[in-house]
Amino acid sequence: MSVHRSTLLGLGLAALLMGSTAASAKTLVYCSEGSPENFTPALNTTGTSFDAARPVYNQLVEFERGSTKVVPGLAESWAMSDDGLTITFKLRKGVKWHSIGAFKPTRDFNADDVLFSFNRQWKPDHPFHKVSGGKYDYFADMDMPKLLKSLEKKDDLTVVMTLNEPNAPIMANLAMDFASIHSAEYAETLQKAGRLEQFDQVPVGTGPFSFVAYQKDAVIRFKTNKDYFGEKVLIDDLVYAITPDPTARYSKLKAGECSFVPFPRPADLAEMQKDPTLQVISQSGLNIAYWAFNVQKKPFDDKRVRQAFNMAIDKATIIRDVYLRAGQTAKNLIPPTLWSYNDAVKDYAYEPEKAKALLKEAGVATPMEIDLWYMPVQRPYNPNAKRIAEMMQADLAKVGVTAKLVTFEWGEYRKRAQQGEHTTAQLGWTGDNGDPDNFFFLRGCSGARAGGQNITKWCNKEFDDRLKKAVTLGDPAARTKLYEEMQVIMKEEAPDLTIAHSVVYEVMRKGVTGYKQSPFGAHKFVGVDIN
Amino acid sequence: MVMFFLKRAALTVPTFFALMFLTFVAIRLVPGDPVEVRTGERGISAERLAQFRAEYGLDQPVWKQFADYVWQLLHGDFGTSIVTNERVLTEFFQLFPATIELSFFAMVFAIGIGIPAGVVAALKRGSLFDQTLMGLSLTGFSMPIFWWGLLLIMLVSERLGWTPVSGRIDLIKYYFEPVTGFMLIDALLSGQPGAFRSALHHLVLPGIVLGTVPLATLARMTRSSMLEVLSEDYVRTARAKGLSPFRVVGLHALRNALIPVVTIIGLQVGSLMAGAVLTETIFSWPGVGKWLIESIGRRDYPALQGGILLISAVVILVNLTVDMLYGSIDPRIRHGR
Numbered sequence: 001m002s003v004h005r006s007t008l009l010g011l012g013l014a015a016l017l018m019g020s021t022a023a024s025a026k027t028l029v030y031c032s033e034g035s036p037e038n039f040t041p042a043l044n045t046t047g048t049s050f051d052a053a054r055p056v057y058n059q060l061v062e063f064e065r066g067s068t069k070v071v072p073g074l075a076e077s078w079a080m081s082d083d084g085l086t087i088t089f090k091l092r093k094g095v096k097w098h099s100i101g102a103f104k105p106t107r108d109f110n111a112d113d114v115l116f117s118f119n120r121q122w123k124p125d126h127p128f129h130k131v132s133g134g135k136y137d138y139f140a141d142m143d144m145p146k147l148l149k150s151l152e153k154k155d156d157l158t159v160v161m162t163l164n165e166p167n168a169p170i171m172a173n174l175a176m177d178f179a180s181i182h183s184a185e186y187a188e189t190l191q192k193a194g195r196l197e198q199f200d201q202v203p204v205g206t207g208p209f210s211f212v213a214y215q216k217d218a219v220i221r222f223k224t225n226k227d228y229f230g231e232k233v234l235i236d237d238l239v240y241a242i243t244p245d246p247t248a249r250y251s252k253l254k255a256g257e258c259s260f261v262p263f264p265r266p267a268d269l270a271e272m273q274k275d276p277t278l279q280v281i282s283q284s285g286l287n288i289a290y291w292a293f294n295v296q297k298k299p300f301d302d303k304r305v306r307q308a309f310n311m312a313i314d315k316a317t318i319i320r321d322v323y324l325r326a327g328q329t330a331k332n333l334i335p336p337t338l339w340s341y342n343d344a345v346k347d348y349a350y351e352p353e354k355a356k357a358l359l360k361e362a363g364v365a366t367p368m369e370i371d372l373w374y375m376p377v378q379r380p381y382n383p384n385a386k387r388i389a390e391m392m393q394a395d396l397a398k399v400g401v402t403a404k405l406v407t408f409e410w411g412e413y414r415k416r417a418q419q420g421e422h423t424t425a426q427l428g429w430t431g432d433n434g435d436p437d438n439f440f441f442l443r444g445c446s447g448a449r450a451g452g453q454n455i456t457k458w459c460n461k462e463f464d465d466r467l468k469k470a471v472t473l474g475d476p477a478a479r480t481k482l483y484e485e486m487q488v489i490m491k492e493e494a495p496d497l498t499i500a501h502s503v504v505y506e507v508m509r510k511g512v513t514g515y516k517q518s519p520f521g522a523h524k525f526v527g528v529d530i531n
Numbered sequence: 532m533v534m535f536f537l538k539r540a541a542l543t544v545p546t547f548f549a550l551m552f553l554t555f556v557a558i559r560l561v562p563g564d565p566v567e568v569r570t571g572e573r574g575i576s577a578e579r580l581a582q583f584r585a586e587y588g589l590d591q592p593v594w595k596q597f598a599d600y601v602w603q604l605l606h607g608d609f610g611t612s613i614v615t616n617e618r619v620l621t622e623f624f625q626l627f628p629a630t631i632e633l634s635f636f637a638m639v640f641a642i643g644i645g646i647p648a649g650v651v652a653a654l655k656r657g658s659l660f661d662q663t664l665m666g667l668s669l670t671g672f673s674m675p676i677f678w679w680g681l682l683l684i685m686l687v688s689e690r691l692g693w694t695p696v697s698g699r700i701d702l703i704k705y706y707f708e709p710v711t712g713f714m715l716i717d718a719l720l721s722g723q724p725g726a727f728r729s730a731l732h733h734l735v736l737p738g739i740v741l742g743t744v745p746l747a748t749l750a751r752m753t754r755s756s757m758l759e760v761l762s763e764d765y766v767r768t769a770r771a772k773g774l775s776p777f778r779v780v781g782l783h784a785l786r787n788a789l790i791p792v793v794t795i796i797g798l799q800v801g802s803l804m805a806g807a808v809l810t811e812t813i814f815s816w817p818g819v820g821k822w823l824i825e826s827i828g829r830r831d832y833p834a835l836q837g838g839i840l841l842i843s844a845v846v847i848l849v850n851l852t853v854d855m856l857y858g859s860i861d862p863r864i865r866h867g868r
Binding site (some may be wrong): 045247 | 567568570572579583614616622625626689692695697699706812815817818822
């Protein structure tokens with residue numbers, strides 16, 4: 001990390017002073033799983049890097065702690081025009097920037113900072129666009145360049161965003177980490193000093209904690225931002241002790257060297273739950289593992305065959321044996337933590353005999369041979385696609401179907417599946433922004449073309465009309481109704497078999513209070529206390 | 532002596548070049564490239580993929596990439612990490628002190644116990660001590676580091692609470708900016724009472740884990756080398772002259788027995804580096820081993836190539852030094868006899 005010498009010296013002195021009060025300070029040690037790539041979320045794609053920047057930054061709008069609901073952040077309010085094309089943000093007044101080392105902010109947060117943060121990612125001629133590699137994957141993936149028409153400062157505390165087309169999920173996009181707001185003044189200071197790269201290495205934000213120091217692969221230190229505008233920060237220091245091995249994390253937790261650990265090994269959970277000094281919390285992850293049937297290939301063009309395949313697989317056993325305790329059966333494409341989840345949908349039961357009969361009714365002669373593709377890699381929603389494929393293979397044999405297991409290198413796998421080369425293929429999805437559209441687009445007609453994200457290649461007008469309509473509506477209740485109907489259509493049409501949502505566990509010492517688990521798997525320590 | 536040195540040094544050049552080539556090719560044989568690995572289920576559009584590949588030079592034929600890499604290296608440029616955008620050399624030297632500190636401690640542990648144990652076993656050949664030591668060293672030699680490390684953490688840190696589980700220092704009590712990168716030295720320089728003790732405390736367990744295999748090897752080597760020397764005529768003569776057993780063993784036998792042991796110590800540096808990769812992962816030790824493991828997962832070609840090359844350079848240099856040392860201990864070597 002190329003931190004300027006004077007900054008280091010300043011940080012060192014600050015730390016020495018801090019050290020003297022350490023005994024009375026409340027320090028929360030979060031044993032994180034890895035090192036961040038840098039501290040600018042817009043440049044990153046991993047949860048590890050986002051977590052490292054989360055204490056420091058805010059976004060215009062944010063996800064309410066522990067939910068997918070979008071609430072005010074640095075914008076205290078916003079108004080959308082009737083045509084859904086213009087969003088006017090009223091910014092919060094008097095928000096202080098962190099003061100770090102040599103950088104002493106001379107002004108509060110204002111519209112210039114918002115423009116700086118978006119324009120850096122959006123405009124290739126922006127002075128910071130190319131800094132630190134300049135790859136803004138999420139900005140591109142969330143279609144921001146296509147959606148944004150203009151972003152203007154009306155006055156110091158008003159920003160107007162104009163869109164090319166109405167898009168309800170954009171508010172959820174703006175709550176994502178890539179939309180974190182950076183200090184334009186800090187950028188300017190570094191630009192003058194010719195130290196542009198430092199911008200992404202020594203972060204300056206408005207968040208609940210300010211950055212103190214980072215030692216690669218060892219530790220990240222933060223201290224409480226006394227001027228924080230949001231929820232009260234109850235601890236004094238936040239330390240990320242980087243501990244990649246889950247067994248070591250567990251040992252450190254037991255020894256009291258960590259207050260909180262993410263990603264425990266499923267095999268350790270039973271013991272953790274019995275330990276009176278620990279508390280284990282869990283909720284379903286914002287993801288889905290599914291088995292897609294290519295409806296453009298025979299016999300999967302017949303709905304009855306797809307339904308029969310849904311009945312032929314013993315999902316409960318897969319969840320028990322492959323996911324151990326870290327998974328729950330999925331009946332819908334979206335997880336139960338996401339708004340608009342339709343709990344009334346009834347999943348297909350495991351009924352091999354009925355499946356056989358349905359196949360016969362559809363005129364499928366058994367024994368029949370199919371391809372069953374499985375991912376060569378572990379994914380957050382699928383710990384072992386090969387093992388699942390083998391279990392499916394065994395189940396299918398019972399209904400007279402011989403499944404040939406196929407896989408490719410990960411990039412190749414994805415590409416070929418998107419081209420529709422498979423008959424059936426496992427895949428999945430991790431939600432980005434907590435908006436149902438971010439899941440349902442996976443079954444939309446526009447993704448069903450060759451190379452599209454919809455690897456079932458299923459294009460259903462009833463479903464697609466609702467999908468398109470829902471993104472244009474500002475009213476969440478109206479959107480919910482459409483999404484609920486879409487879930488019913490999907491279950492009936494069965495373009496896929498929804499396998500599981502992972503269950504995310506987090507473990508902390510007994511004295512840690514006030515922590516709320518995020519559906520996004522984000523780790524945030526504002527509002528958390530240690531007794 | 533100078534010619535011997537030059538010959539030895541010249542021999543390292545092809546070794547280094549072969550290593551460079553092997554690393555370069557091996558990484559590219561692993562499926563998935565740095566750009567693909569960044570993308571999840573969404574994938575990446577063909578245009579963006581092409582743009583990034585061009586930026587990293589991955590669109591060039593492999594021979595051209597290799598030629599560019601060699602050219603870069605000849606100019607002392609190890610490249611820039613694709614993931615962190617830091618210079619590979621900067622990252623390496625930020626992390627290397629932690630690895631040196633750990634390896635040094637492991638080696639001190641291995642030499643400090645291995646050589647005396649080997650000597651005693653040789654002197655008491657066939658005794659219970661000898662048999663126990665040989666049994667233990669065989670176990671130590673064949674011990675999987677990962678398993679051994681976790682076992683010791685569970686027993687010594689969790690059950691007995693004697694040592695911390697992992698890390699380099701108590702993060703809650705002590706905080707100072709690194710000056711040298713060596714935690715023991717930095718802790719002393721910080722002037723914070725108890726910091727040095729905490730750093731040393733954190734070093735014990737990973738040091739023992741990493742030092743176990745070299746310890747077993749050294750004990751066995753010292754024993755067999757010592758046995759060979761003890762049966763030499765000059766040792767018998769020394770004894771016959773009535774020299775004290777201490778002088779016979781310490782002055783005449785051990786000095787000669789240590790010659791092959793020195794070579795083994797040099798060779799152990801290579802296995803220490805390999806062991807460090809695992810030990811650092813288990814103990815969350817922020818050294819180059821852990822960094823390389825992460826770079827593999829992220830297909831960070833420049834970091835991996837540079838890192839492996841730099842570690843290899845260190846191993847080659849240490850072995851070269853040992854060769855020199857060997858030459859000066861045993862004149863027959865440098866005269867080519």
